[in-house]
Amino acid sequence: MNCCFCNGAMKEEIIDRHEENLLGVPVVLVRTVVRAVCQSCGEDMLSIPDTSGLIANIAVLRCLLSLKLSSAELKFMRKALEMTGREFAALMETTPETVSRWENNSQGVGGYVEKILRQKVCRLLKDQAPGVDYAPEMILDMKIVEDRNRSGEASIPLVFEQVKFRRCGATHAERIWDVAPSKAA
Amino acid sequence: MAERSIGIQDVQYVLKRCPVTEVQPHYGGERWITRGRDADGRELEIVVVTEEDKIRIIIVTVWSTD
Numbered sequence: 427m428n429c430c431f432c433n434g435a436m437k438e439e440i441i442d443r444h445e446e447n448l449l450g451v452p453v454v455l456v457r458t459v460v461r462a463v464c465q466s467c468g469e470d471m472l473s474i475p476d477t478s479g480l481i482a483n484i485a486v487l488r489c490l491l492s493l494k495l496s497s498a499e500l501k502f503m504r505k506a507l508e509m510t511g512r513e514f515a516a517l518m519e520t521t522p523e524t525v526s527r528w529e530n531n532s533q534g535v536g537g538y539v540e541k542i543l544r545q546k547v548c549r550l551l552k553d554q555a556p557g558v559d560y561a562p563e564m565i566l567d568m569k570i571v572e573d574r575n576r577s578g579e580a581s582i583p584l585v586f587e588q589v590k591f592r593r594c595g596a597t598h599a600e601r602i603w604d605v606a607p608s609k610a611a
Numbered sequence: 612m613a614e615r616s617i618g619i620q621d622v623q624y625v626l627k628r629c630p631v632t633e634v635q636p637h638y639g640g641e642r643w644i645t646r647g648r649d650a651d652g653r654e655l656e657i658v659v660v661t662e663e664d665k666i667r668i669i670i671v672t673v674w675s676t677d
Binding site for chain 1: 618619620623624642650651652662665667669
């Protein structure tokens with residue numbers, strides 16, 4: 427690969443632990459992100475594989491954690507579904523104004539509505555997140571916990587790595603995002 | 612991108628839906644400029660370089676034109 431600014435040769439290395447903030451949602455990527463540094467101009471570039479899969483995994487995993495979703499995370503969920511505020515409001519059978527208030531932290535989402543929201547996000551994205559175990563009961567039986575120290579920001583970083591995975595009936599393995607073991611965090 | 616409050620999701624949203632508005636020669640290859648609105652209605656302009664030997668798009672820069 428050559429530098430896209432000066433066409434110089436680039437030196438690549440895999441980063442052990444890369445911290446990324448996806449618009450207010452912190453995530454740690456273990457031994458997956460490649461940093462390339464141009465040997466001529468010094469420009470550096472990060473390469474994150476399968477960003478669609480990563481976003482789906484983050485959304486599904488976060489929906490399965492009992493900590494109440496922050497306003498930044500609610501916005502992240504909508505964007506993970508690639509929906510406008512109006513489309514997301516239609517999905518949730520509410521108004522775009524209500525979605526806007528959720529995302530701007532001026533009106534919290536009720537626990538029951540949040541459970542429905544989590545179910546819908548998981549149902550729509552679970553096929554893109556085979557590395558995360560999901561069953562509807564996990565959310566139905568969940569007690570959503572409110573963290574009184576949080577404002578609108580997301581807090582817990584989710585940790586992912588890429589692993590080889592072969593779907594049932596498939597002849598070839600593919601690389602998918604998986605939750606990294608806790609020692610990697 | 613983060614300092615402009617533009618995330619990976621916003622860039623992907625535009626790249627999947629919006630047309631390439633300009634193609635420029637770039638070191639024997641091409642540099643594409645695409646322009647369109649993200650899920651929040653912001654107009655973004657994105658400069659990308661494609662690679663022939665790998666399925667990979669390099670995002671050179673992105674900014675909001677609003």
